[in-house]
Amino acid sequence: MKQAYAWTLLIAAILAMAGCASRAPTIAHVHIGHAMTGWYETPNKEGLFVLAEKKAGESLKYAQAAADGSRDLKRIKTNIARAGMLCDGEAMGNEPKAQYGVKQALAGAVSHITYAATSLDATANTRAFADGFATNAAGVMDRCDLITALSSDIGGTESVEEAGLLAPEIEKLAHANLHGEDLDGDGIVGSYANEYGLAQLRRDIESMIAREDPPYTTVNKWYLFNLIRLPDGSWIFRKRQTTSQDDPYGGGGGGGGGGGY
Incomplete structure (x- = not known):
């Protein structure tokens, strides 16, 4: 009798868990999922913020290759052109179906966090977060514009000396996009908006998600x-x-x- 009762409780628990798993997420949480889990327009349907991180890492790799002291102007230009395109695909003439650079992917993530905050079912926690996230993300997108401008300068020069001076500046900007920078020298990266990189933005998103009540869980692909x-x-x-x-x-x-x- 006791064993049958135990099985009844177990089956009830399984059914309860299945019911929870199939329950539709909030609209706000789906938009957070678009930033962090999946979005249908990205190349591999990854989350917009995740794509921004990926592109920023690749951009830094090419910027570092360009700033390694090489005297090969063609090599510097090739690496810098790639670093620039990864930061701002549209400005660098990227193909329409691969239009996402760091700037476009991060702008998309900002949009969806804003959509989350303005959804009728958004929590106070999400609403309070969105404006600060947009403000802190702006510095990364400004750096992308600087990288694009400097990349264009290198692309138009025939001086290896000029290219050699500009390439380390692009590397510095690309590094800050990914890791942030300590502009005021206080030993803390992210003391204010212009110091933010994607690492600090991710920290803030994850903290916001951890505070959600009801809790945020990874959104099922169908809903995404x-x-x-x-x-x-x-x-x-x-x-x-x-x-x-x-x-x-x-x-x-x-x-x-x-x-x-």
């Missing part, structure tokens, strides 16, 4: 890719027409949104 924006600005999930929650294009096809974010 099937949130659509209506003409009146409200958000709804596309009508589900599949039993698979892991089908990113379930519910009637097409990449997450009928033209909406």
Whole structure:
């Protein structure tokens, strides 16, 4: 009898967990998921902020290669052009389907954190976070603009000396984009907005997520890719027409949104 009762409790617990797993997330949490987990327009459908981190790391690698003291002007130009494109794909003439540089990916993450904060079901914690996140992200995007300008200067010069002077400046900016910088010399990176890099932005996002109540959990792919924006600005999930929650294009096809974010 006791054993049967124990099995009954176990089955009830499993069913309860299954019910929780299938419950739709809040609209706010889906937008956070677009920043941190997945977005249908990114090359590998990774989260927008995650893509910004990836591009910033690659940009720094090429900037370091350009600033290694080489006297080969063609090599410097090639590496700097790549570093610049990874920072700002659109400004460097990137292909439309691969338009994301650090700047575009981070701007997208800022947009979705803002969408999260302005959703009707957003917590006070998310609302309080969004403005500061946008302010602190602005410094990274400003550095991307500087990298683009300096990359253009190197691309147009025929002087290896000039290229050799500018390349370390780009390396410094690319390093700050990823790791931040201590501009005021107080020993703390991230004392104010202009010191922020992606490392400090990630720290803040993770702290915000840890404070969420009800807790944030990783958003299922179906919900990530099937949130659509209506003409009146409200958000709804596309009508589900599949039993698979892991089908990113379930519910009637097409990449997450009928033209909406």
